[in-house]
Amino acid sequence: MLDNTDCDDTSTSINPEATELDDGIDNDCDGRVDMVVGDINGDGSIGTGEISGDVDEDGVIGSGEIAGDINGDGSIGSGEVVGDVSGDGVIGEGEIDGDANGDGVQNCDDLLILGTELTNEIVQNDLELSAVEAGTYQWIDCSDESPISDATLQDFTPSASGAYAVEITSDGCTVTSACVELIILATEKTIGRVINVYPNPVIGDVTLETDWKFERAEVTVLNLSGQVVWSIREVNTQSLQLPMSEMKQGVYFVRIIERNKSQMIKIIKK
Numbered sequence: 001m002l003d004n005t006d007c008d009d010t011s012t013s014i015n016p017e018a019t020e021l022d023d024g025i026d027n028d029c030d031g032r033v034d035m036v037v038g039d040i041n042g043d044g045s046i047g048t049g050e051i052s053g054d055v056d057e058d059g060v061i062g063s064g065e066i067a068g069d070i071n072g073d074g075s076i077g078s079g080e081v082v083g084d085v086s087g088d089g090v091i092g093e094g095e096i097d098g099d100a101n102g103d104g105v106q107n108c109d110d111l112l113i114l115g116t117e118l119t120n121e122i123v124q125n126d127l128e129l130s131a132v133e134a135g136t137y138q139w140i141d142c143s144d145e146s147p148i149s150d151a152t153l154q155d156f157t158p159s160a161s162g163a164y165a166v167e168i169t170s171d172g173c174t175v176t177s178a179c180v181e182l183i184i185l186a187t188e189k190t191i192g193r194v195i196n197v198y199p200n201p202v203i204g205d206v207t208l209e210t211d212w213k214f215e216r217a218e219v220t221v222l223n224l225s226g227q228v229v230w231s232i233r234e235v236n237t238q239s240l241q242l243p244m245s246e247m248k249q250g251v252y253f254v255r256i257i258e259r260n261k262s263q264m265i266k267i268i269k270k
Contacts, residue, residue: 007026007029008029013027014026014027014029015028015029016028016029016030053065053066053068053069053072119132119133119175120133120168120175120176120177120178121133121177122165122166122177122178122180124180124182127157127158127182128155128156128157129155129156129157129158129164129166129180129182130154130155130156131154131155131166131168131177133168133170133175134154134170135168135169135170136152136168136169136170137151137152137153137154137166137167137168137169138151138152138166138167138169139151139152139156139164139165139166139167140164140165140166140167140176141162141163141164142162142163142164142165142179143162143163147167148164158182161182161183161226162181162182162226163179163180163181163182164179164180164182165177165178165179165180181224181226183222183224183226183253193210193211193212194210194211195208195209195210195256195263195265196208196209196210197209197242197254197265197267200267200268201267201268201269201270202244202267202268202269202270203245203269203270204244204245205241205242205243205244205245206241206242206244206254206267207239207240207241207242208239208240208241208242208254208256209238209239209240210238210239212238213236213237213238214235214236214237214238214240214256214258215236215258215259216233216234216235216236216258216259217234217235217236217256217257217258218231218232218233218234218235218256218257218258219231219232219235219240219242219254219255219256219257220232220254220255220257221242221244221247221252221253221254221255221267222252222253222254222255223250223251223252224250224251224252229247229252230242230243230244230247242254244267244269247269248269249269249270250269251266251267251268251269252266252267252268252269253265253266253267254267
């Protein structure tokens with residue numbers, strides 16, 4: 001355009017009708033260089049009422065927008081600071097380090113935006129449970145969802161059979177693990193004699209057989225949650241059939257109690 005409205009007659013891409021680009025050039029000849037996302041008044045910077053990362057320029061950081069995202073590319077890059085709502089390059093008054101969505105708090109939503117969300121995984125080593133994620137911890141009794149007193153370390157060893165989970169808190173975010181079932185074998189005196197259970201693993205019923213005759217014994221089958229699925233009292237025989245053919249696949253425990261002594265035997269049901 002060869003007139004005084006065109007600021008660069010040597011380039012056809014620079015004229016008053018051109019779209020302003022973030023390339024260091026005054027593409028539309030309005031006297032201002034580059035376009036800053038969130039710069040509502042077009043003065044080239046984020047000022048009063050303008051928010052860095054406010055791509056749709058509605059005055060707030062909304063869905064798909066990130067506080068501190070000056071160039072509006074959907075992520076925090078070089079020269080951009082997570083939580084820098086004003087876009088001045090630093091975390092100032094009223095701004096929170098790590099506040100990715102600019103809502104004034106640091107929580108799970110911010111970690112999700114940053115791709116660093118917490119894992120709620122726990123691992124089991126024998127009777128010890130351990131949280132994988134770093135943070136602060138509160139172990140929980142899943143039977144009533146109550147916190148367990150003094151169980152606030154990364155590792156936890158229950159003293160009784162039950163289901164347990166852990167709450168993990170880090171960077172303002174709290175996640176809860178799935179419940180893990182544990183069966184603690186009896187610590188009282190065992191019967192201390194030979195008890196055979198076969199076949200094991202089993203598909204159908206199981207035979208329990210001893211080298212002596214039971215005297216008023218109680219035999220109970222427990223599932224992995226510690227629930228009683230079958231029980232019989234006043235057993236006075238040398239062998240006993242356990243009806244496991246209709247039970248679901250999984251791990252079970254046979255508990256034998258006789259004269260205040262007990263013994264626990266693990267069975268795999270296929």
